[in-house]
Amino acid sequence: MRKWKRINRREKTLNKPIGIIDSGIGGLTVAEEIARQLPKEPMIYIGDTARCPYGPRTVEEVRLFTWQMIDHLVNENIKMLIIACNTATAVVLDEVQERLPIPVVGVVQPGALAALNVTNRKEIAVIGTEGTIKSDAYPLALTSIQGEKVTVHSLACPMFVPLVEQGRVSADEARRVVADTLKPLLQKSFDTLILGCTHYPLLAPIIQNVVGEGVQVISSGSETAREVSTILQHQGLNQKDDRTREHVFFTTGSVQHFQTIAKRWLGLEEQIVDHLILPA
Amino acid sequence: MRKWKRINRREKTLNKPIGIIDSGIGGLTVAEEIARQLPKEPMIYIGDTARCPYGPRTVEEVRLFTWQMIDHLVNENIKMLIIACNTATAVVLDEVQERLPIPVVGVVQPGALAALNVTNRKEIAVIGTEGTIKSDAYPLALTSIQGEKVTVHSLACPMFVPLVEQGRVSADEARRVVADTLKPLLQKSFDTLILGCTHYPLLAPIIQNVVGEGVQVISSGSETAREVSTILQHQGLNQKDDRTREHVFFTTGSVQHFQTIAKRWLGLEEQIVDHLILPA
CATH class of the missing domain: 3.40.50.1860 (Rossmann fold)
Structure with missing residues (x-):
């Protein structure tokens, strides 16, 4: 009985999506590579398009915005997090790796x-x-x-x-x-x-x-997907069956703009894109 | 006091060598790439040259020979193990990963x-x-x-x-x-x-x-070194300071033959190569 429960919990873990956060649409190059290299893995993506680019922002702003996205994804029950923004990786990767109980990968x-x-x-x-x-x-x-x-x-x-x-x-x-x-x-x-x-x-x-x-x-993009692949496999977190969940994309900016680019980059006709409101 | 002990133990872990096993000299292509990509990491290598190649061996033989090498390396206190032989990886990787408390990487x-x-x-x-x-x-x-x-x-x-x-x-x-x-x-x-x-x-x-x-x-070779690098970094096991320990190579066959090839492939003038006797 106990063993069954453990297996059941494990299956559920494997089925969970990979979370990806970015300052905008750039992280879609990472998402595209994950879709290509790891077609069985569902993704949930947040692009903070409304406040992009992060490059000229202060360290405090980048930290605040990034944690807001992470808090949202942690509620979505992800099995792994990719910080697909170089600026955010440079600022917060270490502290996010320390605080979250799941693998966290940056792009640097x-x-x-x-x-x-x-x-x-x-x-x-x-x-x-x-x-x-x-x-x-x-x-x-x-x-x-x-x-x-x-x-x-x-x-x-x-x-x-x-x-x-x-x-x-x-x-x-x-x-x-x-x-x-x-x-x-x-x-x-x-x-x-x-x-x-x-x-x-x-x-x-x-x-x-x-x-x-x-x-x-x-x-x-492609190198991060490669590293995600290595860590998922090494930790036994990779999805064994075909993907049953849709990818989900959130943008803090214009849904239509994001939809157009997600479609063009990911080559997907129907893409779920939702608007996300983060605290100001 | 307790904290100091923990840090001290951790430093010792980082200083430990990476263990590499192979049926013979082929794994030196992996060792060469680790020396190039991760110059701070000391290595300890066993090539079972006397019983090479493993390709035509039975599954039972490959399993036995591989575990003999692993037992030797575990006594050498390695922080990570690379099974640098495709045949051995195909046969024993899963069971070695299950049994050893350190990261184990194969070449497949x-x-x-x-x-x-x-x-x-x-x-x-x-x-x-x-x-x-x-x-x-x-x-x-x-x-x-x-x-x-x-x-x-x-x-x-x-x-x-x-x-x-x-x-x-x-x-x-x-x-x-x-x-x-x-x-x-x-x-x-x-x-x-x-x-x-x-x-x-x-x-x-x-x-x-x-x-x-x-x-x-x-x-x-180069791809395995890349993966070793990813896992060391991700698990915080990478060596921070310059390498202070020499690489050590063991062969079950001719030391001179191995020395010649290790020198040619690794471009190292002085290479410690010892003869190792494994159970028949």
């Missing part, structure tokens, strides 16, 4: 570990929002593993998120902004570039073109 | 997850020893995550391990053997090839040449 470490996997010369460049770059999260992650064996060049690209959020990712303007912004980086020597912001994969073809084919471009 | 899952990360068409080929291919470990790992969304083609390549163990990895003969062996696979459609044996990375340039540039070749 997967990108850093993937870069160390592919780099030959251990010369790595990182681009991100001002908040992420100022936090030194990537250099700290890389040097904590490698000591002085690794060289890291960082550059803040504050113009990139607005380009993506406005959907101007293929316009000539985007190409011009990317080329201008990355100019200081091209003076440096590196063989691997981390896209340290979940919005940037949408600009990946342009970025690759600017830095040249010799540079390996690492996308947080 | 990292290769499978990396393949799912990079494949576009979800058409994946796997090559390995007869034991690994017969066990269906890769198709099972891939379909447990993807269901029917993934197609897997498997091929046993029994001639590859002897080529590598004898050091004939660049000879014309190697090229001929690889091309002949992979012929049946070239009839199939796939965009990703998993080297499902830790010896095969030594043949990677020849294999890549035979399957063509359009196929992404996944090496267990």
